[in-house]
Amino acid sequence: MSELDALLEANRTFAAGFDHAALPAPPARRVAVLACMDARLDPARFLGLGIGDAHVIRNAGGRATEDAIRSLIISSWLLGTREFAVVHHTDCGMLTFSNEELRARPRTETGADAWGIDFLPFGNLEESVCEDVRRIRSSPFIPQDIPVRGFLYDVRTGLLNEVQVDRQAAA
Amino acid sequence: MSELDALLEANRTFAAGFDHAALPAPPARRVAVLACMDARLDPARFLGLGIGDAHVIRNAGGRATEDAIRSLIISSWLLGTREFAVVHHTDCGMLTFSNEELRARPRTETGADAWGIDFLPFGNLEESVCEDVRRIRSSPFIPQDIPVRGFLYDVRTGLLNEVQVDRQAAA
Numbered sequence: 001m002s003e004l005d006a007l008l009e010a011n012r013t014f015a016a017g018f019d020h021a022a023l024p025a026p027p028a029r030r031v032a033v034l035a036c037m038d039a040r041l042d043p044a045r046f047l048g049l050g051i052g053d054a055h056v057i058r059n060a061g062g063r064a065t066e067d068a069i070r071s072l073i074i075s076s077w078l079l080g081t082r083e084f085a086v087v088h089h090t091d092c093g094m095l096t097f098s099n100e101e102l103r104a105r106p107r108t109e110t111g112a113d114a115w116g117i118d119f120l121p122f123g124n125l126e127e128s129v130c131e132d133v134r135r136i137r138s139s140p141f142i143p144q145d146i147p148v149r150g151f152l153y154d155v156r157t158g159l160l161n162e163v164q165v166d167r168q169a170a171a
Numbered sequence: 172m173s174e175l176d177a178l179l180e181a182n183r184t185f186a187a188g189f190d191h192a193a194l195p196a197p198p199a200r201r202v203a204v205l206a207c208m209d210a211r212l213d214p215a216r217f218l219g220l221g222i223g224d225a226h227v228i229r230n231a232g233g234r235a236t237e238d239a240i241r242s243l244i245i246s247s248w249l250l251g252t253r254e255f256a257v258v259h260h261t262d263c264g265m266l267t268f269s270n271e272e273l274r275a276r277p278r279t280e281t282g283a284d285a286w287g288i289d290f291l292p293f294g295n296l297e298e299s300v301c302e303d304v305r306r307i308r309s310s311p312f313i314p315q316d317i318p319v320r321g322f323l324y325d326v327r328t329g330l331l332n333e334v335q336v337d338r339q340a341a342a
Contacts, residue, residue, distance in 0.1 A: 067237070
């Protein structure tokens with residue numbers, strides 16, 4: 001049995017006890033979270049979110065890519081979220097490679113040319129959070145009255161630590 | 172108090188009971204899930220995932236965008252995942268608008284020109300799942316031996332229903 005088949009079996013157990021019929025699409029707590037895809041992060045658990053509470057957007061690094069901003073536009077304009085949080089984390093895989101190193105691997109083994117891809121690795125966690133918070137804040141498509149705050153999640157302690165984006169900008 | 176401040180208070184409670192120190196970055200179950208950001212979906216809960224088990228990538232619609240594929244490349248090449256699942260869901264917000272409708276809103280209210288953005292709405296759930304599964308399968312950067320399967324999550328029942336992508340392609 002594949003791992004995914006085992007997960008599907010777990011889903012049948014989950015569905016048998018499911019009791020959240022007919023919740024509306026707009027998030028009840030009007031929050032959207034952009035976080036890394038890392039397996040050690042479970043945003044719903046570490047923020048105490050219930051079913052229907054908040055949008056959760058995730059990608060490698062928790063980066064404010066065009067696609068993440070597409071999602072945040074839909075989240076705010078169409079579904080009414082009013083606060084955004086960006087969450088990167090300690091021991092992130094994005095700290096461990098360069099674009100050149102990752103581009104070389106699929107190229108060697110598949111022959112496909114990955115040189116055009118920016119994998120968005122970073123060298124400093126606080127800086128990457130600041131960069132992504134600022135990118136969202138400066139988007140002309142995000143309502144200007146939405147606060148965008150940045151955090152580092154510590155995978156050893158489970159704690160979110162806020163990154164002072166404005167202070168760093170002034171330093 | 173903002174909703175986000177309330178969530179941060181919940182995080183302190185979570186961290187006080189946290190007991191997952193020193194897990195490695197590679198997902199233990201070697202699975203990556205691409206799902207919609209919808210607030211009613213909690214992939215970790217509906218798949219029975221524990222901390223450290225699987226990558227979870229999420230955006231508006233659960234679409235196989237360039238950014239999602241960037242994340243899947245990092246997931247497989249760098250962090251060893253070997254099975255992918257694409258999860259769209261019933262009652263998705265992406266079924267409720269056209270690009271033209273969503274582009275008009277920020278334009279009217281902020282003056283910014285959103286005409287260049289493809290918000291990736293869709294008209295049919297099974298087709299959107301098939302399209303995204305095929306996009307991932309056909310990427311030259313995704314290892315060809317990784318099975319990519321597609322699912323629809325029913326927000327009323329909590330159940331995942333598999334979409335037969337190959338059968339639909341042959342029909």
